[in-house]
Amino acid sequence: MAEFDATPVKAALVEAGQEVEAFLGQALKGRHIPCELLTAMEYSLMAGGKRLRPVLCLTTSALFGLDQHDVMPFASALEFIHTYSLIHDDLPAMDDDDLRRGKPSNHKKFGEARAILAGDGLLTEAFTLMASVAGTIPAERIAPAIGEVAVAAGAAGMVGGQDLDMAYTGRDNVSLEDLRYMHSLKTGALITVSCVSGALLAGASPEEVERIRAYGKAIGAAFQIVDDILDEIGDEATLGKPVGSDQEQGKVTYPSLLGLDTSRELASKEVDTALEQLAPFSGPHADFLRGLAQYIIHRAW
Amino acid sequence: MAEFDATPVKAALVEAGQEVEAFLGQALKGRHIPCELLTAMEYSLMAGGKRLRPVLCLTTSALFGLDQHDVMPFASALEFIHTYSLIHDDLPAMDDDDLRRGKPSNHKKFGEARAILAGDGLLTEAFTLMASVAGTIPAERIAPAIGEVAVAAGAAGMVGGQDLDMAYTGRDNVSLEDLRYMHSLKTGALITVSCVSGALLAGASPEEVERIRAYGKAIGAAFQIVDDILDEIGDEATLGKPVGSDQEQGKVTYPSLLGLDTSRELASKEVDTALEQLAPFSGPHADFLRGLAQYIIHRAW
Numbered sequence: 001m002a003e004f005d006a007t008p009v010k011a012a013l014v015e016a017g018q019e020v021e022a023f024l025g026q027a028l029k030g031r032h033i034p035c036e037l038l039t040a041m042e043y044s045l046m047a048g049g050k051r052l053r054p055v056l057c058l059t060t061s062a063l064f065g066l067d068q069h070d071v072m073p074f075a076s077a078l079e080f081i082h083t084y085s086l087i088h089d090d091l092p093a094m095d096d097d098d099l100r101r102g103k104p105s106n107h108k109k110f111g112e113a114r115a116i117l118a119g120d121g122l123l124t125e126a127f128t129l130m131a132s133v134a135g136t137i138p139a140e141r142i143a144p145a146i147g148e149v150a151v152a153a154g155a156a157g158m159v160g161g162q163d164l165d166m167a168y169t170g171r172d173n174v175s176l177e178d179l180r181y182m183h184s185l186k187t188g189a190l191i192t193v194s195c196v197s198g199a200l201l202a203g204a205s206p207e208e209v210e211r212i213r214a215y216g217k218a219i220g221a222a223f224q225i226v227d228d229i230l231d232e233i234g235d236e237a238t239l240g241k242p243v244g245s246d247q248e249q250g251k252v253t254y255p256s257l258l259g260l261d262t263s264r265e266l267a268s269k270e271v272d273t274a275l276e277q278l279a280p281f282s283g284p285h286a287d288f289l290r291g292l293a294q295y296i297i298h299r300a301w
Numbered sequence: 302m303a304e305f306d307a308t309p310v311k312a313a314l315v316e317a318g319q320e321v322e323a324f325l326g327q328a329l330k331g332r333h334i335p336c337e338l339l340t341a342m343e344y345s346l347m348a349g350g351k352r353l354r355p356v357l358c359l360t361t362s363a364l365f366g367l368d369q370h371d372v373m374p375f376a377s378a379l380e381f382i383h384t385y386s387l388i389h390d391d392l393p394a395m396d397d398d399d400l401r402r403g404k405p406s407n408h409k410k411f412g413e414a415r416a417i418l419a420g421d422g423l424l425t426e427a428f429t430l431m432a433s434v435a436g437t438i439p440a441e442r443i444a445p446a447i448g449e450v451a452v453a454a455g456a457a458g459m460v461g462g463q464d465l466d467m468a469y470t471g472r473d474n475v476s477l478e479d480l481r482y483m484h485s486l487k488t489g490a491l492i493t494v495s496c497v498s499g500a501l502l503a504g505a506s507p508e509e510v511e512r513i514r515a516y517g518k519a520i521g522a523a524f525q526i527v528d529d530i531l532d533e534i535g536d537e538a539t540l541g542k543p544v545g546s547d548q549e550q551g552k553v554t555y556p557s558l559l560g561l562d563t564s565r566e567l568a569s570k571e572v573d574t575a576l577e578q579l580a581p582f583s584g585p586h587a588d589f590l591r592g593l594a595q596y597i598i599h600r601a602w
Contacts, residue, residue, distance in 0.1 A: 028456075031456070032457045032461075033456040033461055034456075034461045034465050034468070036464065036468065037456055037460070037461055038456065041456060088417055088418075093414045094414050111394075112394035113392075113394045113395050114467070116392065116394060116395065116417065117389075117460050117464050117467075119421075120420075120421075121455055121456030121461070123424060124424065124451050124460060125455050125456055126451075127428050127448075127451035128448055128452050128455060130447075131444045131447045131448030132448060133444070134441070134444035139440040139444065142440070142443070142444045143434070143435035143443045143444060143447070144432070144435055146428060147428075147429055147432030147433060147435070149428075150425050150426070150427075150428035150429040150432060151429050154426050154428075154429060155329075155332070155334040155335075155338055155339065155342060155418075155422030155423075155425065155426055156333045156334045159338070159418050159421045159422040159425060160333075160334055160335045160422070162418055163335050163337065163418050164335050166415075166418075167335070167337065
């Protein structure tokens with residue numbers, strides 16, 4: 001990893017993230033949402049973060065020639081879904097986390113009932129945003145893209161992964177295979193579909209979509225391994241939550257199963273796979289996707 | 302109301318509901334959903350009910366010439382959304398209801414964490430189902446229909462209505478206008494969009510869609526007034542929950558604001574409005590919609 005200079009990709013990610021941020025900041029304005037509920041939704045939506053999922057969608061759609069302005073509502077919907085999942089995961093009945101990104105979690109701030117509804121609202125509004133690209137993007141591409149996102153976010157994807165995570169917590173017989181499968185649903189599916197949906201909306205060929213899917217799966221896996229490593233070695237300021245919280249909650253992690261060095265090797269292999277899948281593609285968007293793959297694991301070194 | 306014979310419309314509703322039931326029973330088969338989560342989702346999905354929302358969608362789409370088989374996945378998605386809303390509304394942090402349709406509510410049976418996830422899963426799978434009609438229904442109609450459903454189900458619709466309901470509970474200064482607005486979001490929006498989405502998918506003209514929307518709004522309003530009346534006068538077996546539970550929870554209702562007689566008059570006026578909107582339409586599907594409007598309030602007499 002010594003040879004990777006993270007500075008340019010980090011700058012490009014910040015820049016792309018700021019455009020997403022600007023869209024998110026006005027996405028719910030003018031809608032007739034009860035004021036207190038809107039406040040709770042925007043509290044979590046605007047709590048920062050790198051906006052990785054929208055940036056991935058924007059970048060893969062640009063790779064296949066789509067105007068980023070046209071894709072922005074759909075791309076931003078992925079951040080709505082990510083945010084809702086964080087709010088529900090933090091609930092007392094789930095991970096019972098009081099802090100998120102260094103601030104009180106949604107239910108600590110607004111109470112449990114409103115936090116559940118803020119999550120429900122963000123999830124549903126995501127589909128309003130996705131459907132809103134009708135008119136700017138060819139109609140026959142939209143429903144398949146929405147369908148892929150719904151599968152990835154749903155009970156056979158992210159929601160299913162959270163269910164498995166809860167079931168595995170406190171158990172001492174979780175295998176590496178179990179862990180990988182759980183994370184492929186819980187975090188991998190949404191990261192993967194962020195890449196895939198951009199390609200679908202841009203009219204990429206089935207072969208191209210499958211390469212982008214494999215790229216997304218690989219960086220999704222790398223992302224989670226790095227997250228587990230950071231939970232063990234990171235500092236609280238970067239994480240926005242206490243270091244070692246996984247262990248405290250009785251969660252199995254990659255480092256707890258494999259140790260830090262083997263976990264890093266595994267993440268590195270996933271990034272190699274991601275880069276191989278991008279081999280046929282050139283230009284600034286492909287280079288950015290390559291840089292993002294390397295940047296994801298860079299934090300864990 | 303004396304002259305209305307509910308028998309034929311009730312029989313037609315039961316028959317249509319059984320077709321929905323058959324679809325719902327196999328809708329999640331073969332999907333890679335973790336088994337315990339799937340069990341919790343199907344527990345509530347298959348707990349009975351008249352399947353009114355899918356039947357409305359199927360009937361308005363048939364009114365404008367669409368094959369019911371083609372619309373079934375989309376129509377059934379409305380029952381997924383309705384079911385998720387019941388699971389989340391019953392949670393301890395919300396209405397804290399132990400019973401639903403005479404059986405333990407989802408969280409009483411499966412625990413709070415899994416009930417939250419079962420709701421999240423059903424909501425998200427609804428959009429998988431809606432997107433799945435691509436290929437059988439013209440592409441340009443699908444995203445607008447999905448968008449309408451998402452708005453109706455979301456923070457400016459059903460979720461917002463539940464938030465207002467929570468905020469109003471225990472307050473003694475809720476006006477009739479407040480109550481109507483809250484219910485127009487909480488129950489009205491999904492009933493309305495059940496009608497509207499069927500018309501949109503069938504390619505109805507904007508004028509036709511607006512008539513169907515006005516019909517849906519009127520029966521949605523009538524439906525809620527009747528629900529409030531039944532909570533006061535109904536028997537526990539029909540309701541599947543204790544009579545008088547609204548009052549016990551400190552909820553304002555139509556009878557508590559207006560008395561029973563005026564509440565019935567109000568419901569009756571809504572049904573008149575619904576019937577007026579259907580005046581230009583003829584044939585068995587229009588007749589069924591007329592019958593449904595009358596059937597809804599028939600229960601409260």
